[in-house]
Amino acid sequence: MRIDKRKEAREESAWELVQSIITQAVELGATDIHFEPDSELSKKWITVRFRIDGTLRDIKRIEGLPGGLDSVASSIKIASNMDSSQKRKGQDGRIHFRVGDKDLDLRVSILPTVSGEKVALRIIDKDRYIMKLEDLGMTEEGLDTYKSFISKPQGLILITGPVGCGKTTTLYSTLNRIQTREKSICTIEDPVESKFTGINQTQVDSEFGVTFYSGLRSILRQDAQIIMIGEIRDAETAQTSLRAALIGYLIFSTLHTKDSGHTIIRLMDMGIEPYLISETLTCIVAQRMVRLICDLCKGKGCQYCNYSGFHKRTGIFEVMRISNPIKELIIKRALAEAINKVAVEEGMITLKEAGNRLVSKGLTTAAEIYRVLALEK
Numbered sequence: 001m002r003i004d005k006r007k008e009a010r011e012e013s014a015w016e017l018v019q020s021i022i023t024q025a026v027e028l029g030a031t032d033i034h035f036e037p038d039s040e041l042s043k044k045w046i047t048v049r050f051r052i053d054g055t056l057r058d059i060k061r062i063e064g065l066p067g068g069l070d071s072v073a074s075s076i077k078i079a080s081n082m083d084s085s086q087k088r089k090g091q092d093g094r095i096h097f098r099v100g101d102k103d104l105d106l107r108v109s110i111l112p113t114v115s116g117e118k119v120a121l122r123i124i125d126k127d128r129y130i131m132k133l134e135d136l137g138m139t140e141e142g143l144d145t146y147k148s149f150i151s152k153p154q155g156l157i158l159i160t161g162p163v164g165c166g167k168t169t170t171l172y173s174t175l176n177r178i179q180t181r182e183k184s185i186c187t188i189e190d191p192v193e194s195k196f197t198g199i200n201q202t203q204v205d206s207e208f209g210v211t212f213y214s215g216l217r218s219i220l221r222q223d224a225q226i227i228m229i230g231e232i233r234d235a236e237t238a239q240t241s242l243r244a245a246l247i248g249y250l251i252f253s254t255l256h257t258k259d260s261g262h263t264i265i266r267l268m269d270m271g272i273e274p275y276l277i278s279e280t281l282t283c284i285v286a287q288r289m290v291r292l293i294c295d296l297c298k299g300k301g302c303q304y305c306n307y308s309g310f311h312k313r314t315g316i317f318e319v320m321r322i323s324n325p326i327k328e329l330i331i332k333r334a335l336a337e338a339i340n341k342v343a344v345e346e347g348m349i350t351l352k353e354a355g356n357r358l359v360s361k362g363l364t365t366a367a368e369i370y371r372v373l374a375l376e377k
């Protein structure tokens, strides 16, 4: 094999640069790093963007790197065991990376575009996914309700909200809390965001026919007591999950819905019989992520918060207990609004109220709550 020394040296120096950018991203608390070709200028310019607190920001433009984005892309391909000669097809991989005493997993995705390869790195930080339930941001009332249902031996608990609202963190933190050697916990996820010891995690793999539904069916033959299904996307998965909860499993899953009441309606729209929902569903958690006002500048914008006025985020939550009056409403196929109204009368703190509490404590702004709650379709 002919070794191209010059190419190798270029990749080595590109990899050094990439490593320093990853370290900087981790220090800034970024979740994603993008290396993008600059389509207007020469390909030797690379735009680096970070996603911090849910928002994508331009961080720097790299010029004069020998080999440009090609060197960056191929050094990342080498580090993640991809085929470095393949430039026309998208590729996915993983890199293990250490920053200080933090062990990180980077999920790598490379996408060919007309002006070069675009590289996206997702930083998988275990500490971000596993928190104490008390630190998620639930109100005291919500947390008490939630804890009472996650310790029950059976039932269906749904975590709901749009993409990026922190559902995975809530699920992982919950499994971490209830995990014991006496209980068998199995998950089916797409993808497995973070690996746990003592929990059996399966990844959806459409190429091999592993779907949420088929994965769940296999798990039900495995003598598990607690099952986490990454997402209920179709009627079959919904039906099987509810039936499993009916016969004695504790099931956790997620749905893309705007609030607790609409979650029940969504299940009915999927063709699930109201009696099955009322018999099995015990608790619904609706959540969003809210940016917090920067401590240093108090919202004016400074170097620390990248001039956004915000630093760090917290969850806001709405926890609905499926009480007897709500079960009756489900059987009657009541509207979401009627279900929400009864829940509020029973003491449920809505997402809006949870948000307003943060505003009155001076932790975030009314505009931020409005932005977050108006986001959903």
Ligand SMILES: [Zn+2]
Pocket: 294, 295, 296, 297, 298, 299, 300, 301, 302, 303, 304, 305, 306, 307, 309, 310, 311
């Ligand atoms: Zn600031």
